[in-house]
Amino acid sequence: MKPIPYSHQSIDSEDIKEVVKVLKSDWLTQGPKIKEFEDALCKYTGAKYAVVVSSGTAALHIACLTAGIKKGDEVITSPITFVASANCVLYCQGKPIFADIREDTINIDPEEIKKKVTKKTKAIIPVHFAGHPCDLKEIHKIAKENRLIVIEDAAHALGAEYKGSRIGSCKYSDMTIFSFHPVKSITTGEGGAIMTNNKKFYEKLLMLRTHGITKAPDRFINRKLAFTRYAIRNTHKANPWYYEMRWLGFNYRMTDFQCVLGISQLKKLDKFIKQRRKIAAIYAEGLSKINRIILPEEKTYVKSSWHIYYIRLKNIAKRRIIFEKLQKAGIRPQVHYIPVHLQPYYKKKFGSKEGEYKNAENYYKRAITIPLYPEMGQDKIKFVIGALKDILN
Ligand SMILES: Cc1ncc(COP(=O)(O)O)c(C=O)c1O
Structure with missing residues (x-):
């Protein structure tokens, strides 16, 4: 059996047929599929405007520029995220400021955000870790009180819901970004999007995507x-x-054959999320009796998109051994994420140290991501549960 990856894209013959049609058409890029994909994203999320771009990182970059981030500005984000959530601030010469996470959801803690707001703070980038939405209402309230812009990093959370509204609707934010990398809810190979209800932001984003x-x-x-x-x-x-x-922009465009793949994938998003939820429920049941681990929880006020399934070991000392045993068993686990402030670049630039963000570091030391993706069959799910029981019991 091939090793079971922690995630995998789902591409079917319909996706391939649609991409081939565009490859045979007159427009490989800058054609009609761009707006079609953007309209489909608006329809799905409920946001007024969408701008599709070449990656989630590009989406974060031009969202920060549109928010007006510049030299001397501070932007608050989570230390438990992919480096791109903080790097986008550096691209604009701003300073990323980390606020520690909540232990239950691994999302940025609004109480910690409050402690980090200064006169220099310009924006907050909450990350919906693993597809579980942050406390958006709370974050929105802090932003309003301090006149800050909120950019949701929803790279993990297309298909998730918060208090009845879909992530991407921007009900509690100024902009929301998505990523369409193969491990995400839907894929375009590489790709991303920015959603907004602000016409001025939309117009600026459109320009920044294509050289300004x-x-x-x-x-x-x-x-x-x-x-x-x-x-x-x-x-x-x-x-x-x-x-x-009008601005110093970039070539962050998405091609038409990527957009048509996005359109085709989006039609199956609800099915993908249903499948992800089902697997998460099987794991919750199957792993509940292993008392050496803590399982992720889903708050009643959200619907997670279950981007990844992370377990936490009660005994920190055993993480590497267990990780390697899983690898030996034919599973490809991962760790999401090494806290950003502990990356050598951040340590050198900002002098960040171990121990600064206790919950983030405590989570990191215990975390292992196990496989979860829509096409993961019953046999593979059972295999992973069995391997964990063997290793941990
Ligand atoms: C939380 C988060 N933000 C942003 C990104 C960047 O997205 P992309 O890989 O599409 O540039 C990722 C990618 O993994 C991510 O996990």
Whole structure:
């Protein structure tokens, strides 16, 4: 048997057929599938606007720029996340500030956020760890009181719900980002998106995605170059070839064949999430009697997208041994994540030290991610439960 990975994409013949159709069409990129995918994401999440980009990291980067993050600004995020959630602040010359996590959900603790707010704070980037939504209402309240922007890092949480609204609706935030990397709820190979209900943010995000360029005549500043005298007098139409660069943007575009894969995948998202939830429930039942581990919990006010299934060992000293035993048994576990403040780059740049974020570090020392993905059959689920029972009992 091939080793069982901690996660895996689900691509079927319908996905492949759709991608091939686009590959045979006139538009490989900058074509009609971009807006179609964006509209589908809006319809699914309930947000007004979507901007699809080349990765979740690109989404975080231009979301931070759109939020106006600049040199000297502080942005609060979780230490238990992928490095991209904090790096995006550094790309804008801002300073990431970490706030410790809650022990029950592994999400950023609103009480800790309050302690970290200063005059320099500009934004909060809550991360919905493992697909379990953060305390968005609480975070929104802190943001309002301190006039901060909230960018939800929902790389793990497409398909999750918080108090009846879908993650991505931006009900409690200014922007929400998604990632479509193969291990995520849906995939486009590499890819990401920013959701927002703010028209100004939407327009800026569109420009930043493509070199800071706009082709919208009502936004043109250089009227002399944009409009011929004939056109001014007769039609008010801009020169048909004309575009203007307004910001220092990037090429963060997503291709049409990625977008069509996204559209096809999105149609199956509810099915994928249902399957993920089912596997999480089987694990919860099957692993409940192993008293050497703590299982993840789902709060009653959320619906997790179960991006990953992490277990916590009661005995820290045994993590490596157990991890290697799982590997030997034919399982490919993972650890999500090494606390960002302990990465050498962060330690060197900010002088962060071990012991600064107790809950984050305590979680990290105990955590192992075990396999969970929609196409994981009963045999594999049983195999993982059996291996854990053998190793831990
Ligand atoms: C929490 C989180 N944020 C952001 C990202 C970045 O997404 P991408 O890999 O699409 O750039 C990831 C990727 O794993 C992630 O887990």
